[in-house]
Amino acid sequence: MHVRTTHHWALRPATPEDLEAIVELRAVVMRPDLVRLGRYDEDRVRRRMRDSYVPEHTSVIVVEDRFAGSVTLRPHQDGHWLESFFIDEKVQGRGIGSAVLSALLARTDSEGVPVRLDVLQGSAARRLHERHGFVLEREDPVDVFMVRRPVRPS
Numbered sequence: 001m002h003v004r005t006t007h008h009w010a011l012r013p014a015t016p017e018d019l020e021a022i023v024e025l026r027a028v029v030m031r032p033d034l035v036r037l038g039r040y041d042e043d044r045v046r047r048r049m050r051d052s053y054v055p056e057h058t059s060v061i062v063v064e065d066r067f068a069g070s071v072t073l074r075p076h077q078d079g080h081w082l083e084s085f086f087i088d089e090k091v092q093g094r095g096i097g098s099a100v101l102s103a104l105l106a107r108t109d110s111e112g113v114p115v116r117l118d119v120l121q122g123s124a125a126r127r128l129h130e131r132h133g134f135v136l137e138r139e140d141p142v143d144v145f146m147v148r149r150p151v152r153p154s
Contacts, residue, residue: 008063008096009061009062009068009096009099009100010061010062010063011060011100012059012060012062013055013056013058013060014058014059014060014070015055018058018060018070019049019055022049022053022060022070022084023046024046025069025070025086026045026046026049026086027042027045027046028089029086029087030045030086030120033120033122033123036122037122037142039142052083054072054074057072058070058072058084059072059073061087063088063091063096068087068088068090068091068096069085069087069091069096069100070084071084071085071100071104072085073104073108073115076116079108079114079115079116080114080115082104082115082116083117085097085100085101085117087100097128098128098132105148105151109150109151111150112150112152114148114150115148116137116145116148117129117134117145118144119144119146120142120144121142121143121144130146132148133148133149134146134147134148
């Protein structure tokens, strides 16, 4: 994957050395929703990231030359699975999440494949994904599973 940049952010390929920064960011970003759902476990939130980390499908989000987040776009069946999309709270609200998501979705649209993801029930992330064309596929008491079909240029 090549590096994408704008005047505010860049994506670079993740390395094994990025794991601990991503693990800690995940623990901080997910804590409010997990606590609200009664599912927060200090060890499990970190272990799940360590167990699922695949650097070759993960990008690090860099803002002002600093680690600011991560996103994984993993091949899955007929398309991709979007996961581990975390942005440091210090840079949230600047449109970076939307810009990163737009860049990734332009790539999957060019491939003509759907993208799936899941968010926690009540998560603000759901609104971001809905603005980018994701729709409800199914849900349970904890997770909301969403899909976005490829958009064809007109």
